[in-house]
Amino acid sequence: MKPKIIYIAGDGRSGSTLLDSILSNIEGSVSVGECHRFWVRFYEKETLCGCGEKIERCTLWSKIDEKLHQKFPDYDSEFIREKVKEIQYFKNFKKIPKLLQTKEWQDFAEIVIYFYNQIAKTSQRNIIIDSSKSIGWCYFLQNIGVFDLRIIHLERNLASVANSWKKKMLLPEYYDKDVFMPQKTNMVILKSWIKIKVLALALKKNNYFMFLKYESLCQRPEFWLAKIKEFVGEPFDITEFIMIPTHSIGGNPMRSGSNKKIVISNKKVDLHHLNFFEKIFFKSSNVIAKTIIK
Numbered sequence: 001m002k003p004k005i006i007y008i009a010g011d012g013r014s015g016s017t018l019l020d021s022i023l024s025n026i027e028g029s030v031s032v033g034e035c036h037r038f039w040v041r042f043y044e045k046e047t048l049c050g051c052g053e054k055i056e057r058c059t060l061w062s063k064i065d066e067k068l069h070q071k072f073p074d075y076d077s078e079f080i081r082e083k084v085k086e087i088q089y090f091k092n093f094k095k096i097p098k099l100l101q102t103k104e105w106q107d108f109a110e111i112v113i114y115f116y117n118q119i120a121k122t123s124q125r126n127i128i129i130d131s132s133k134s135i136g137w138c139y140f141l142q143n144i145g146v147f148d149l150r151i152i153h154l155e156r157n158l159a160s161v162a163n164s165w166k167k168k169m170l171l172p173e174y175y176d177k178d179v180f181m182p183q184k185t186n187m188v189i190l191k192s193w194i195k196i197k198v199l200a201l202a203l204k205k206n207n208y209f210m211f212l213k214y215e216s217l218c219q220r221p222e223f224w225l226a227k228i229k230e231f232v233g234e235p236f237d238i239t240e241f242i243m244i245p246t247h248s249i250g251g252n253p254m255r256s257g258s259n260k261k262i263v264i265s266n267k268k269v270d271l272h273h274l275n276f277f278e279k280i281f282f283k284s285s286n287v288i289a290k291t292i293i294k
């Protein structure tokens with residue numbers, strides 16, 4: 001049976017951690033976080049996996065590395081890393097279907113297919129919760145067309161996203177040094193948010209596509225959780241969620257596996273990292289974008 005990939009697509013700082021933690025409660029699933037970062041994180045050996053183990057020693061990822069070497073004798077992780085990077089550039093998005101007609105990219109796709117199949121096989125879970133978020137990577141998987149791919153495009157209000165990008169945040173998965181999430185300028189925040197909104201229109205052509213507003217999920221959790229349940233097509237209890245152990249790449253190893261109850265809070269975001277003009281700028285851009293991009 002081909003693996004089912006439940007893919008969370010969208011901008012950073014859009015609430016994907018919450019959605020990922022909820023989906024991790026689906027029986028028979030494995031949450032792998034931003035697994036497209038495997039080719040960076042595994043080989044740089046500086047971070048913890050969601051299971052709390054150093055990523056290069058994690059039972060899942062070390063096995064997958066071993067399998068990749070066995071299956072592809074010429075396996076070159078740096079070459080793959082470059083390819084993954086290329087796919088994510090917004091400027092390459094439209095070229096993806098064409099690239100996949102070339103031998104070079106077909107060879108690469110073969111490795112990616114094997115990679116996901118091995119996640120399912122090694123973890124013995126056929127449902128992969130992938131919160132890579134990258135819109136390009138998602139489109140690539142969609143074009144490969146061999147998985148049962150269920151895309152949830154998660155979007156958060158632009159002003160809240162911007163407010164979050166302005167916060168100085170430490171990446172919790174680095175254990176030996178302080179690495180902060182990048183802080184973006186106003187124009188970069190606006191441009192990426194809009195590009196993701198526009199490019200996601202192409203993802204709609206997928207057999208299974210769902211648009212989810214983060215704010216709606218927080219305001220009416222029962223309603224949206226029932227929709228999500230129907231969309232993923234898996235039986236799971238939508239009344240209570242806990243922090244399940246994961247093999248998340250780029251997640252917070254302190255939180256996953258803590259078994260703490262997940263609370264969906266409808267607290268209003270006070271945009272205190274934005275100044276007066278930024279608030280007006282992002283709020284009005286959000287309104288304009290919503291009217292134009294449909």
Ligand SMILES: [Zn+2]
Pocket residue numbers: 049050051052053058059060061246247248
């Ligand atoms: Zn792990």
